[in-house]
Amino acid sequence: MKTETTLQSYGADTAGMICGFRFTPAAAGETLDADTAASLTDSAAQPGEFLWLHFNLAHAASERWMRAHLNLPETFYEFLREGSHSTRIEQQEGTLRAVVNDVMFTLDLETSEIATMWVYVDRTMMVTARAKPLRSIDTLRESVRHGERFRSPAELLIHLLRDQADLMMQIVRRASVDVDRIEDRFLSERPTANRAQLGAMRRTLTRLQRMLAPEPGSIFRLLARPPAWLLPEDPQELRESTEEFSVVLSDLAGLVERIRLLQEEITSRLDEQNNRTLFTLTLVTVIALPINIVAGFFGMNVGGVPFAENKHGFWLMVVLVAGFTALAGWWAFRRRGDR
Numbered sequence: 044m045k046t047e048t049t050l051q052s053y054g055a056d057t058a059g060m061i062c063g064f065r066f067t068p069a070a071a072g073e074t075l076d077a078d079t080a081a082s083l084t085d086s087a088a089q090p091g092e093f094l095w096l097h098f099n100l101a102h103a104a105s106e107r108w109m110r111a112h113l114n115l116p117e118t119f120y121e122f123l124r125e126g127s128h129s130t131r132i133e134q135q136e137g138t139l140r141a142v143v144n145d146v147m148f149t150l151d152l153e154t155s156e157i158a159t160m161w162v163y164v165d166r167t168m169m170v171t172a173r174a175k176p177l178r179s180i181d182t183l184r185e186s187v188r189h190g191e192r193f194r195s196p197a198e199l200l201i202h203l204l205r206d207q208a209d210l211m212m213q214i215v216r217r218a219s220v221d222v223d224r225i226e227d228r229f230l231s232e233r234p235t236a237n238r239a240q241l242g243a244m245r246r247t248l249t250r251l252q253r254m255l256a257p258e259p260g261s262i263f264r265l266l267a268r269p270p271a272w273l274l275p276e277d278p279q280e281l282r283e284s285t286e287e288f289s290v291v292l293s294d295l296a297g298l299v300e301r302i303r304l305l306q307e308e309i310t311s312r313l314d315e316q317n318n319r320t321l322f323t324l325t326l327v328t329v330i331a332l333p334i335n336i337v338a339g340f341f342g343m344n345v346g347g348v349p350f351a352e353n354k355h356g357f358w359l360m361v362v363l364v365a366g367f368t369a370l371a372g373w374w375a376f377r378r379r380g381d382r
Contacts, residue, residue, distance in 0.1 A: 056076065056077050057077070057104060058077035058104055058105070058108040059098050059099050059100075059102030059103070059104045059105025059106075059108055060076075060077045060080065060096060060097065060098055060099075060105070060108065061097045061098060061099050062074070062096075062097045062184055063075035063076065063077070063079075063080045063094065063095065063096045063097065064094065064095045064187050065079075065080075065083065065092070065093075065094055066092065066093050066094070066095070066192075066193055067089070067091065067092050068090075068091035068092075068194075070192075071187070071190040071191065071192050072095070072187040072188075072191075072192075072193070074188075075094070075096075077108065080094065080096055080112070081108075081112040084112050084113055084114070084168070091194075092167070093166070093167045093168055093169070093195065093196050094167065094168045094169070095168075095169045095170075095171070095187070095196070095199055096113075096168070096169075096170050096171070097170075097171045097172075097173075097180065097184070098170070098171070098172040098173075099172075099173065099174070100123065100172050100173060100174040101174045101175075105172065106120065106123075109170070109172075113168075113170065115163060115170065116135075116136060116138070118135060118136075118140075119140065119161075119163050119170075122140055122161060123161050123172065128142060128144060128159045128254070129142065129144075129254075130142055130143060130144050130254070131261040131262075132200075132261050132262060132265055133261050133264075133265070134264070134265055134268065134269070134270055137165070137270050137271070137272070138163065138164060138165040138270070139162070139163070139164040139165070139197070139200065139265070139270065140161075140162065140163055140164075141161070141162035141164070141200060142159060142160075142161060142162075143159070143160045143161075143162060143177075143179070143203065143204075143207065144157055144158070144159050144160075144254045145157065145158060145160065145177040145178060145179045145180070145207055145210065146158075146177070146178050146210060146214070146251075157250070157251070157254050158173060158174065158175035158176070158177050159173065159174075160172065160173040160177055160180060161173070162200060162203075164196045164197060164199075164200050165196065165272070166196070166272040167196070168196060169196035169199050169200060171203075178210050179203055179206040179207040179210055180203065182206040182209075182210070183199070183202055183203050183206055186202065186206075194274060194276075195273070195274050195277060197273055197274070197277040197281070198274075198276075198277065198280065201277070201280045201281050201284050204281075204284045204285075204288065205284050205287060207288070208284065208287050208288040208291050211251070211288075211291045211292075211295065212291050212294070214248075214251065215291065215294050215295050215298055218244060218248060218298055219298060221240075221244065222241075222244070222298065222301060222302060222305065225240065225241060225305070226305060229305070229308070229309060229312075238306070238309055238310075241302055241305060241306050241309070242306070244302060245299060245302045245303065245306070248295060248298060248299050248302070249299055251295065252292060252295050252296060252299065262281075262285050265281070266278055266281065266282055266285075326372070326376075329371045329372065329374070330368050330371055330372050332371060333364050333367035333368050333371060334364050334368065337360065337363070337364050337367075341360075
């Protein structure tokens with residue numbers, strides 16, 4: 044029973060809250076527990092003060108705590124349960140809602156595993172919730188713990204998007220190094236061992252591109268009509284972070300295209316090698332055909348074998364077989380030249 048309780052509470056407190064911070068204009072983020080956060084949400088916020096609360100949706104108590112202590116609209120909880128996980132930012136009833144897909148937090152940075160986080164942002168609070176750990180949110184937590192200051196919840200969201208773009212850039216750079224290594228091996232060695240690795244890399248990068256790319260329409264709609272409570276600097280920084288992410292996605296698309304071209308080149312070289320091998324086998328078969336036919340005829344136990352009584356019969360057959368073999372070889376090489 045004790046072990047089961049420990050597993051359920053791993054990564055969060057008994058309320059399902061992973062971490063909480065209180066921000067004021069004159070200081071960096073102050074760490075909060077669930078009880079302190081509940082008391083702050085029940086009281087009026089001071090000017091320039093806001094909270095960031097991060098929850099583990101895998102914890103059974105997290106949604107109950109949010110419903111009891113946070114004045115979040117019902118549409119946010121419906122937002123958590125909807126099927127669409129595409130990365131986007133939306134405005135609804137004067138608040139911001141975002142879906143952020145990111146690489147799961149693992150020690151080996153396995154890029155094939157992607158997790159989703161849901162974000163709610165208003166004037167005084169940012170609430171983030173996820174079922175599996177993400178790398179970008181961990182980077183944001185470390186920035187807050189190291190004393191970085193934020194002027195608004197929107198700046199927290201922008202910082203999160205930039206952390207996600209930085210992580211994507213790291214993945215693209217690492218993948219580029221792997222592609223360079225495979226290309227060097229392809230130019231010097233047999234490329235058959237690299238095809239499976241390139242295929243897996245291309246599938247992973249394509250999936251990342253599809254899952255992590257934000258919907259352009261939602262960003263444009265938000266920038267065209269931002270909420271009134273956003274500070275003047277927030278829309279411009281949001282636009283800059285979107286442009287940074289677009290550059291990363293462009294590099295990712297270029298890397299996927301480079302992998303595709305390398306795969307085609309490897310396939311072309313393998314096809315050429317297979318064609319040469321088949322031609323060699325065909326040539327051997329054609330050259331051996333005359334002597335096999337002659338040997339078959341002369342091996343029959345019937346009468347009337349030609350040159351049987353001629354003392355030069357053996358050498359006549361050698362000349363005849365050699366002539367037919369040379370003719371067959373000439374025909375095979377000519378067919379290859381015509382192709």
